[in-house]
Amino acid sequence: MSTVPDPLPDRRQDGPQDGLRILVTGRDGQVGWELARVLPAVGQVTALSRAELDLASDGSIRAAVQRLRPHLIVNAAAYTAVDRAESEPELAGRINAGAVATLAAEAKSVGAAMIHYSTDYVFDGGKPAPYIETDAPNPLGVYGRSKLAGERALADAGIPYLVLRTSWVYGARGKNFLLTILKLAAEKPELRIVADQTGAPTWSRDIAQATLAVLRRWLAENVPGENAPAPDRFDRQKSGVYHFTASGATTWFGFAAEAVRLRALTLPAEQNLARLAPITTAEYPTPAARPENSQLDCGKLARTFHCRLPAWNASLGDVLAAIAHAS
């Protein structure tokens, strides 16, 4: 984790906060899995799977929050099937917006704050520069609309909250573009990859570590005692939306090309990987339209929390080293 220069000493780096109870949803997802391993540095973490907390059921959400009475809910669960969402708009809306409203209402009833993840797909991609938080969203599809509705439900709930908009999430486990490309590159002679959409591939572990860094900064300067309610623990002034992606940008083609190049370095010379061919979005039609430019400017995150996620290609190298080590 790189940080930007910070004039203030950070008095909250030393260990878990007294009695800070954290509920993480989406335990088996890319981000939830990493959060469950990183957040115990600041508190007592209960990470729940879909079977233990089903966002499709208000009763399940209520039961989990009332049982655990967390000070902080980190919502890493989501309906993330961008193309399938086009034919399941009700389900996508229920998980990505309705459940966020219910989680936030339950958070309010127990005095908890919330961290929630959103997406670059809230934008239409027409801006010829990185988006900032005050740019007007205009999602192109059902998934982006459902995530935007979730952001708004949380902002309206009246609790301390952070919406962290990330993009192109990948890692060494789970279902993601990187693992699909590595598998196909070992099986096929050629892969045709879209080269006219630009964004920032972001490692799930970087998201978890940056969330930890942000959380440490978000906790109020004078940490109150164990029984203090969440509104006193978190700095309400910092509530809001933050862009939260890896540094730098590339295209899906650039991402795939770098992944295949790095993978080839770890394989015997006779083991060939696919040749990559750049194509346009028009040559690869999908049910959901995607933004042409989804770069997010993360300056507000750096200014507020003194935190910057690593460069996408540096992290990609780390992930491929881990994959090579494991295979």
Ligand SMILES: NC(=O)c1ccc[n+]([C@@H]2O[C@H](COP(=O)([O-])OP(=O)(O)OC[C@H]3O[C@@H](n4cnc5c(N)ncnc54)[C@H](OP(=O)(O)O)[C@@H]3O)[C@@H](O)[C@H]2O)c1
């Ligand atoms: N993936 C991306 O490229 C991307 C890009 C931008 C933003 N984001 C945002 O980043 C956050 C984390 O995404 P991710 O990449 O970690 O997603 P992911 O790997 O698809 O994981 C999503 C998790 O949500 C869980 N889930 C789905 N429906 C649920 C339900 N009804 N009740 C409880 N849990 C449910 C899934 O459970 P199962 O394991 O049981 O399926 C899964 O564990 C999400 O808010 C997402 O919108 C992701």
